[in-house]
Amino acid sequence: xxxxxxxxxxxxxxxxxxxxxxxxxxxxxxxxxxxxxxxxxxxxxxxxxxxxxxxxxxxxxxxxxxxxxxxxxxxxxxxxxxxxxxxxxxxxxxxxxxxxxxxxxxxxxxxxxxxxxxxxxxxxxxxxxxxxxxxxxxxxxxxxxxxxxxxxxxxxxxxxxxxxxxxxxxxxxxxxxxxxxxxxxxxxxxxxxxxxxxxxxxxxxxxxxxxxxxxxxxxxxxxxxxxxxxxxxxxxxxxxxxxxxxxxxxxxxxxxxxxxxxxxxxxxxxxxxxxxxxxxxxxxxxxxxxxxxxxxxxxxxxxxxxxxxxx
Amino acid sequence: xxxxxxxxxxxxxxxxxxxxxxxxxxxxxxxxxxxxxxxxxxxxxxxxxxxxxxxxxxxxxxxxxxxxxxxxxxxxxxxxxxxxxxxxxxxxxxxxxxxxxxxxxxxxxxxxxxxxxxxxxxxxxxxxxxxxxxxxxxxxxxxxxxxxxxxxxxxxxxxxxxxxxxxxxxxxxxxxxxxxxxxxxxxxxxxxxxxxxxxxxxxxxxxxxxxxxxxxxxxxxxxxxxxxxxxxxxxxxxxxxxxxxxxxxxxxxxxxxxxxxxxxxxxxxxxxxxxxxxxxxxxxxxxxxxxxxxxxxxxxxxxxxxxxxxxxxxxxxxxxxxxxxxxxxxxxxxxxxxxxxxxxxxxxxxxxxxxxxxxxxxxxxxxxxxxxxxxxxxxxxxxxxxxxxxxxxxx
Ligand SMILES: Cc1ncc(C[n+]2csc(CCOP(=O)(O)OP(=O)(O)O)c2C)c(N)n1
Ligand code: SF4
Numbered sequence: 184x185x186x187x188x189x190x191x192x193x194x195x196x197x198x199x200x201x202x203x204x205x206x207x208x209x210x211x212x213x214x215x216x217x218x219x220x221x222x223x224x225x226x227x228x229x230x231x232x233x234x235x236x237x238x239x240x241x242x243x244x245x246x247x248x249x250x251x252x253x254x255x256x257x258x259x260x261x262x263x264x265x266x267x268x269x270x271x272x273x274x275x276x277x278x279x280x281x282x283x284x285x286x287x288x289x290x291x292x293x294x295x296x297x298x299x300x301x302x303x304x305x306x307x308x309x310x311x312x313x314x315x316x317x318x319x320x321x322x323x324x325x326x327x328x329x330x331x332x333x334x335x336x337x338x339x340x341x342x343x344x345x346x347x348x349x350x351x352x353x354x355x356x357x358x359x360x361x362x363x364x365x366x367x368x369x370x371x372x373x374x375x376x377x378x379x380x381x382x383x384x385x386x387x388x389x390x391x392x393x394x395x396x397x398x399x400x401x402x403x404x405x406x407x408x409x410x411x412x413x414x415x416x417x418x419x420x421x422x423x424x425x426x427x428x429x430x431x432x433x434x435x436x437x438x439x440x441x442x443x444x445x446x447x448x449x450x451x452x453x454x455x456x457x458x459x460x461x462x463x464x465x466x467x468x469x470x471x472x473x474x475x476x477x478x479x480x481x482x483x484x485x486x487x488x489x490x491x492x493x494x
Numbered sequence: 495x496x497x498x499x500x501x502x503x504x505x506x507x508x509x510x511x512x513x514x515x516x517x518x519x520x521x522x523x524x525x526x527x528x529x530x531x532x533x534x535x536x537x538x539x540x541x542x543x544x545x546x547x548x549x550x551x552x553x554x555x556x557x558x559x560x561x562x563x564x565x566x567x568x569x570x571x572x573x574x575x576x577x578x579x580x581x582x583x584x585x586x587x588x589x590x591x592x593x594x595x596x597x598x599x600x601x602x603x604x605x606x607x608x609x610x611x612x613x614x615x616x617x618x619x620x621x622x623x624x625x626x627x628x629x630x631x632x633x634x635x636x637x638x639x640x641x642x643x644x645x646x647x648x649x650x651x652x653x654x655x656x657x658x659x660x661x662x663x664x665x666x667x668x669x670x671x672x673x674x675x676x677x678x679x680x681x682x683x684x685x686x687x688x689x690x691x692x693x694x695x696x697x698x699x700x701x702x703x704x705x706x707x708x709x710x711x712x713x714x715x716x717x718x719x720x721x722x723x724x725x726x727x728x729x730x731x732x733x734x735x736x737x738x739x740x741x742x743x744x745x746x747x748x749x750x751x752x753x754x755x756x757x758x759x760x761x762x763x764x765x766x767x768x769x770x771x772x773x774x775x776x777x778x779x780x781x782x783x784x785x786x787x788x789x790x791x792x793x794x795x796x797x798x799x800x801x802x803x804x805x806x807x808x809x810x811x812x813x814x815x816x817x818x819x820x821x822x823x824x825x826x827x828x829x830x831x832x833x834x835x836x837x838x839x840x841x842x843x844x845x846x847x848x849x850x851x852x853x854x855x856x857x858x859x860x861x862x863x864x865x866x867x868x869x870x871x872x873x874x875x876x877x878x879x880x881x882x883x884x885x886x887x888x889x
Contacts, residue, residue: 230695245713248704253695255568256706258591264558268523268565271549275520275571278696307554
């Protein structure tokens with residue numbers, strides 16, 4: 184559909200669509216939205232590496248490809264390594280990467296493929312300094328295999344292998360702070376982003392494009408299927424994750440932290456507001472909620488301190 | 495340009511490194527493991543000395559080494575790596591990925607025994623366990639064949655769009671120095687022109703495309719069939735490339751099974767890799783002692799040269815298959831393959847399996863003689879004593 188010029192002028196996001204209709208994501212899928220924004224930011228001259236995850240399916244079965252970019256689907260734990268190989272090949276062939284006119288090499292992996300099985304390859308990728316972007320879309324569990332916990336699953340969440348029930352068997356560990364592990368590699372650019380704040384996300388994608396060396400973005404991507412939430416509430420849930428400081432937006436650039444909250448002055452909302460829209464938290468007791476709340480606020484204070492000291 | 499070989503004393507590993515250099519590989523991603531290490535060290539040295547323009551990715555594991563080669567190859571580059579034993583086993587998943595994505599990566603595997611118990615010495619089980627990954631496999635007898643094998647493997651691989659593994663034995667070749675003839679760069683360039691990839695992730699002119707996506711039962715089957723078709727084509731290509739190599743550089747590789755004094759042989763020794771050097775030596779000696787024996791060295795294990803094996807088997811009474819490897823619960827791996835390949839033919843030589851040299855145990859001319867004595871008795875009797883003989887076992 185042709186977008187009239189005067190409408191285009193008012194848009195805060197690029198008008199071009201490179202994510203084709205007919206993809207096979209569930210309704211309200213945050214990952215699908217995320218892919219759409221990445222494609223808006225980078226367009227055709229993008230090479231994606233996608234490991235086993237929901238996005239394998241979203242991109243379509245052979246011979247279809249719903250992403251308007253070249254895509255290499257790879258093994259679950261190899262995103263970081265494949266990115267390094269692609270970058271090496273382009274360099275060997277004298278093809279420009281990154282920058283305004285270069286090729287964007289983008290790894291797009293789930294939290295399982297990043298925080299768990301792919302952590303080693305991610306670390307290698309970051310440490311060796313490849314010129315590519317790694318995006319971890321965080322839907323907080325292994326969704327493609329049917330909602331099992333990952334180390335990015337939050338405390339108190341139901342999943343099919345932390346099923347709740349009479350004998351308390353919910354996820355008992357707090358979410359692994361992958362972004363902190365990433366920052367410990369002292370890469371040039373790392374950020375969190377959310378599908379509820381697309382302008383912020385696209386700005387961060389553009390920053391990654393301009394910044395030489397490896398970049399990393401952890402994108403909060405609701406999954407109505409796995410979170411047992413209404414399909415029309417994904418954006419609201421993602422917004423509440425930020426507003427409760429459960430998933431704060433920030434970036435780390437050349438040693439400096441910057442918090443990018445929509446209302447920086449506002450105190451975080453209570454965590455219940457984020458929890459109550461999602462069936463996955465329904466087994467949590469008062470005490471569980473308290474434990475999660477304390478963790479959220481503790482981590483939030485830590486982040487604020489970091490931004491204060493290293494701002 | 496007239497061909498004047500460059501003679502150099504090199505280890506098997508350096509032969510591999512020089513071949514990668516002369517093949518003008520563009521990306522090397524590798525992880526160190528004994529006894530492969532000096533291959534990648536030598537390549538690093540070429541880069542450091544300005545002799546090579548290679549993107550070198552010092553990855554954090556073998557799994558990632560193969561993944562990085564896969565990324566590089568899918569993005570159009572000529573990619574190379576090397577590994578051994580545990581490293582190859584760790585790569586296993588990605589070996590399937592390379593062949594399934596039709597990427598002509600070439601790898602040198604230094605045959606080493608699998609742990610536990612730890613052993614850094616020669617054994618073929620590591621590479622043979624990768625039999626079904628869709629990789630072509632070439633077993634080198636000596637350092638010259640390592641060098642030649644890598645150059646030919648790139649040409650074959652890039653013609654049929656399948657990856658290839660050149661296998662050399664731990665220490666017996668990898669760290670043993672020998673004179674080899676290397677080929678001047680311009681002549682290698684003529685033999686092996688730059689790669690023309692089947693697809694190229696950096697091609698943005700065509701419709702956006704996806705590699706490695708889901709294939710439903712309606713299509714997956716055909717993807718597999720096409721790999722088999724390419725393996726069949728590879729047999730033809732291997733022979734052509736082997737013949738061309740011979741014409742250009744004087745060493746003919748058109749036989750997938752190299753036969754040595756087999757024409758009038760009563761029985762032959764069949765095996766792969768460096769132990770066949772010993773066998774050929776023994777054949778000469780045994781011939782003087784009155785044994786009518788020959789040697790059949792299986793160069794290419796994948797694709798498996800069924801037809802050549804049949805031609806050989808028709809004309810002998812027996813085949814002593816020497817396996818420096820073992821498939822537990824069955825027998826030596828080459829033995830299974832060879833017997834299986836002949837089952838539906840009219841060639842029915844007596845076949846006996848000798849398990850030799852596992853984990854680097856010495857295998858000498860005298861061992862071949864003892865095997866010859868036993869094999870001769872078996873053939874005279876017309877029946878096997880045992881089918882699988884753990885020849886070296888301390889009893
Ligand atoms: C080596 C290996 N182990 C297990 C799997 C099965 N597997 C495929 S996708 C997946 C989970 C993916 O989870 P995540 O990375 O969080 O992405 P999501 O599916 O949630 O989008 C698993 C376990 C696999 N493909 N490969
Ligand atoms: S299961 Fe979740 S992440 Fe996967 S496609 Fe459906 S909504 Fe998206």
